[in-house]
Amino acid sequence: MDTKKQKDFQKSSNYARSLIEASLDPLVTISADGKIMDVNEATVRVTGVPREKLIGTDFSNYFTDPEKAKDGYRQVFKDGKVQDYELEIQNVNGDLTPVSYNASVYYDENGEVAGIFAAARDISDLKQVERALSEAITPAMKVWDGILMLPLVGNVDSKRAQIVMETMLTSVKENQIKVAILDVMGVPIIDSAVAGYLVKVIKATKLMGCESIISGISPAVAQTMVNLGLDIGDVTSTSSMENALQMAFSFLELEVIHK
Amino acid sequence: MMEDLDVQLVSTTIVNKCLVVPIQVELFDDTIIQLQSEILDKIQKEDLRGVIIDLSAINVVDSFLAGKLREIGYQTVLMGVDTILTSLKPEVAASIADMEYDLGNVIMARDQDHAFQIIDSNSKKII
Numbered sequence: 001m002d003t004k005k006q007k008d009f010q011k012s013s014n015y016a017r018s019l020i021e022a023s024l025d026p027l028v029t030i031s032a033d034g035k036i037m038d039v040n041e042a043t044v045r046v047t048g049v050p051r052e053k054l055i056g057t058d059f060s061n062y063f064t065d066p067e068k069a070k071d072g073y074r075q076v077f078k079d080g081k082v083q084d085y086e087l088e089i090q091n092v093n094g095d096l097t098p099v100s101y102n103a104s105v106y107y108d109e110n111g112e113v114a115g116i117f118a119a120a121r122d123i124s125d126l127k128q129v130e131r132a133l134s135e136a137i138t139p140a141m142k143v144w145d146g147i148l149m150l151p152l153v154g155n156v157d158s159k160r161a162q163i164v165m166e167t168m169l170t171s172v173k174e175n176q177i178k179v180a181i182l183d184v185m186g187v188p189i190i191d192s193a194v195a196g197y198l199v200k201v202i203k204a205t206k207l208m209g210c211e212s213i214i215s216g217i218s219p220a221v222a223q224t225m226v227n228l229g230l231d232i233g234d235v236t237s238t239s240s241m242e243n244a245l246q247m248a249f250s251f252l253e254l255e256v257i258h259k
Numbered sequence: 260m261m262e263d264l265d266v267q268l269v270s271t272t273i274v275n276k277c278l279v280v281p282i283q284v285e286l287f288d289d290t291i292i293q294l295q296s297e298i299l300d301k302i303q304k305e306d307l308r309g310v311i312i313d314l315s316a317i318n319v320v321d322s323f324l325a326g327k328l329r330e331i332g333y334q335t336v337l338m339g340v341d342t343i344l345t346s347l348k349p350e351v352a353a354s355i356a357d358m359e360y361d362l363g364n365v366i367m368a369r370d371q372d373h374a375f376q377i378i379d380s381n382s383k384k385i386i
């Protein structure tokens with residue numbers, strides 16, 4: 001009888017284990033001091049570290065931002081769970097995998113917290129789509145030979161500013177741009193952070209030997225910028241796109257003539 | 260031995276009374292200092308209209324290089340000649356702006372053609 005019980009137990013244990021191993025999502029259990037207690041095959045694949053080397057090491061070691069990883073499991077112990085917690089797993093070969101963690105505490109037979117069960121989901125595709133989307137709303141267009149226009153619509157944060165910078169500089173290089181116009185008509189709020197980003201983009205553009213103009217400074221924006229004491233340095237700015245184009249033409253010594 | 264190598268790494272030429280300094284390698288601090296005095300010497304010896312430093316091969320600009328470029332800019336202007344940097348890679352331009360390095364009064368140009376144009380228009384003003 002005992003042997004049958006043992007067999008049953010063995011069977012159900014094997015079954016549970018095989019389910020865990022079958023999961024395509026990296027699964028991991030973490031102890032209260034942040035050490036890895038158990039992993040499945042998917043975790044081994046995504047980190048590139050063999051199972052026996054993973055177990056017993058710090059969970060936070062395998063991420064690009066260990067502090068954020070630590071904050072993550074501390075939050076689980078505090079609140080009992082976290083959902084959609086984004087981290088980036090670093091493989092030993094250098095590959096990075098953006099993942100979203102769902103994690104919660106689990107209990108032992110006495111009802112005490114035994115550790116954290118954390119499941120990661122690969123969100124590389126999602127990240128790619130997000131990036132493509134923000135690039136799509138940051139189009140750089142060549143409006144004239146040597147003139148580039150980049151209309152900004154929506155809020156600007158540091159990520160967006162980075163993309164604007166990249167888009168601006170690469171198209172300046174590729175299209176032999178002489179004057180770049182950054183239109184901020186569609187940016188609702190320009191605070192010190194946003195102004196800082198804009199000045200950086202303009203400075204970098206100037207470093208490429210390209211003249212640049214900020215256009216679309218509305219009365220409200222002009223007022224808040226002065227009230228906040230924001231200085232955009234010696235950046236040329238103007239209220240309308242029309243003025244900016246006119247400036248660009250005169251810079252290129254071009255003239256628009258009535259037929 | 261090392262000095263010979265350095266001289267060979269950054270060989271300057273004079274084109275149309277402009278000193279062209281094409282930098283084809285990542286610069287070591289020593290090389291930059293040597294280059295700096297070489298440029299100033301050339302300005303004194305030759306009758307130059309401008310200095311063009313081509314940075315197309317540079318992948319990283321650190322604070323030392325940025326500081327030296329800034330110094331070169333001020334020094335050449337003191338000697339009556341503008342310094343023009345050309346052909347920065349987009350990622351290098353982005354990092355200089357990000358790190359907020361100040362390049363002082365050096366002039367930035369898209370490419371060498373643009374640099375010559377700037378020098379031409381600046382010399383016209385003087386005459």
